[in-house]
Amino acid sequence: MYYIGVDLGTSALKLVMMDSRGELVKSVSKEYPLYFPHSGWSEQNPTDWFWAVKEGLKELAAGAAEKIAGISFGGQMHGLVILDKDDNVLRPAILWNDGRSTKETDYLNNVIGKEKLSELTANIAFAGFTAPKILWVKNNEPEIFEKISKIMLPKDYISYMLSGSFCTDYSDASGMLLLDVKNKKWSQEMIKICSISEDMLPKLYESYEVVGNIKPELAKELGLNEDIKIIAGAGDNAAAAIGTATVGEGACNISLGTSGTIFISSKNFGVDKYNALHSFDHADGNYHLMGCMLSAASCNKWWMEDILKTEDFSGEQQDIDNLGENKVFFLPYLMGERSPHNDPFARGSFIGMGMDTRREDMTLAILEGVTFALRDSLEVARSLGIKIKKTMICGGGAKSPLWKKLVANIMNVEVEVPVSEEGPGFGAAILAAVGCGEYDNVETATKAIIKIKEKIKPEEELVLKYEERYQKFKKIYPALKGIFKEIL
Known part of the structure; x- marks a missing residue:
């Protein structure tokens, strides 16, 4: 069987397809725009990501659709994607390298306090993290903030559009400054600090867990098998680590x-x-x-x-x-x-x-x-x-x-x-293989798949x-x- 890893990067999307032994079968890349509406700001349109995913899957699956068993993700971390009650994207995604939330970051580190943040989330605030971005929207776009129904990370928007499952994985959620990293659950206190509710946040999964199947109507549109499993995936660095x-x-x-x-x-x-x-x-x-x-x-x-x-x-x-x-x-x-x-x-x-x-x-x-x-x-x-x-x-x-x-x-x-x-996409494909039962666990999979070509002492x-x-x-x-x- 074949397993697809989707690497949702900042400048482009890369999809890789590997077989059950970890051999690369095919890869496809699709570019999309990056916007800088003000100095220090960095945004993308989530609908551009989904267009790229659909076009990439069509190209990747040509002639191999019946062999594809699972799709997983490795994506740019920390980005803020917000949807309303009708699943409309409320504003362009604020990306990991966006620096607009300096005031909110200072508030979290100096008013809430670094020690408190570390106790709640194991981390302190950085302007790139998601929680400061949520506070920025609250402080600067209150009419949009009031309409928020779902808060998600970039790769999880793709997963949601493919499967209908509102979910994220623990590795990517760790970079939101909303997760109790040690105990693997949402921090109720951070939720209050950000003036949101837990039902706005996705269900948490391990990166190798199945979150659903591809939507039948999408499978038909893309020429794919309706039995394809969607696996949670990981933040880009964690996915790349799986790939090494x-x-x-x-x-x-x-x-x-x-x-x-x-x-x-x-x-x-x-x-x-x-x-x-x-x-x-x-x-x-x-x-x-x-x-x-x-x-x-x-x-x-x-x-x-x-x-x-x-x-x-x-x-x-x-x-x-x-x-x-x-x-x-x-x-x-x-x-x-x-x-x-x-x-x-x-x-x-x-x-x-x-x-x-x-x-x-x-x-x-x-x-x-x-x-x-x-x-x-x-x-x-x-x-x-x-x-x-x-x-x-x-x-x-x-x-x-x-x-x-x-x-x-x-x-x-x-x-x-x-x-x-092959970076995060390769790690994501390995996670898809584990999720589909090709390997018992991630460590077993990487030992079987990853080979060393050079050692420098x-x-x-x-x-x-x-x-x-x-x-x-x-x-x-x-x-x-x-x-x-x-x-x-």
């Missing part, structure tokens, strides 16, 4: 995409005392910690394309030969920073340049700086007693042999590269050199923190 076998106790995945993440799975619930890392439920039924930095591979893209005016990324790295001995440091906070500093005013900075500084030194400093910043989040996890000896790696930056070597030595972990990297001499450099890097942000607000 980052499940169970102490598994780790580092993503060097536009943004950067370090994702650590655990069978036990945990929160660091400063809430520097997000503490969320995981798509495997357990928990995870995640550090998210806003600029990762995008730092290198900026340096290559905007500053050096070149697209020869590998060529610029070819002559770099001074690993562990670079005198130049780079703070990779081009768009502010999320984990672990939670500082929207932080900015990118070079320091340590001299008359002997070379082009190669600055290129290396970019790659090192991003990796040092990701290690900041890893150190928070280590402070909780979590021992990480190896990590998977994915994202565009993982195509660089040099960058993978830096990750291994700066973090002192073995780096593993999966054979296939840390080198003792380089580890020692980079340990010394990391200790210096850690001192730079605190020294510059007070200046960033003044220069913006």
Whole structure:
């Protein structure tokens, strides 16, 4: 049988279809608009998503409709989708990267209080989270707020339109700041704080659970089998973690995409005392910690394309030969920073340049700086007693042999590269296979499906050199923190 994973991204939709062994059969991509009605705002029209899903399913299923058993999702997190009593979309979805809710975020963190929020949800407020967006609509669009009947996340709108099931999964719900993450239930106190009611919120499921079947009329329209199961799915990072076998106790995945993440799975619930890392439920039924930095591979893209005016990324790295001995440091906070500093005013900075500084030194400093910043989040996890000896790696930056070597030595972990990297869509397809009974559980499925094509081991001499450099890097942000607000 075939299983479809829908990756609802910010710029495009990607659907992947895999067989029961985890082999990729076919993939389809569909783009849709992204709107910026004001500076710092970011919106999309949910009906554009559903159009893309329908067109993608038609194309993907051509000639294979009878073999498709299940559909699941991995989607952009935190977005606010609101419907009225007649299921009409009340306004464009407010996305994860929308910054309009600064006042509401400050209210939650400083009036309700970070300690209280952490007690209720295991997390503190960020402007990207869903709860501040709900409060923004209440404060700025009261006539729309009064009409809200259903509150859902982006991927769950697609699930609702396909199946009629008003649902979400625990991993995606964790990023709303409405879920009691530890006990896997909606927080009644957060519901009151946001002036909503529990019946406005979707039913909660594990990511691999079946929530319904495709609507018969849709199956007919799309040329699909009416028996196709719809499986809850997961937030994009959790789904991507499934696609790299980052499940169970102490598994780790580092993503060097536009943004950067370090994702650590655990069978036990945990929160660091400063809430520097997000503490969320995981798509495997357990928990995870995640550090998210806003600029990762995008730092290198900026340096290559905007500053050096070149697209020869590998060529610029070819002559770099001074690993562990670079005198130049780079703070990779081009768009502010999320984990672990939670500082929207932080900015990118070079320091340590001299008359002997070379082009190669600055290129290396970019790659090192991003990796040092990701290690900041890893150190928070280590402070909780979590021992990480190896990590998977994915994202565009993982195509660089040099960058993978830096990750291994700066973090002192073995780096593993999966054979296939299809992102959240692949993880969602695995969840669909588990939901349809192809595998007993998520961990069993990932062990059977995910294969390793490369391993990079840390080198003792380089580890020692980079340990010394990391200790210096850690001192730079605190020294510059007070200046960033003044220069913006």
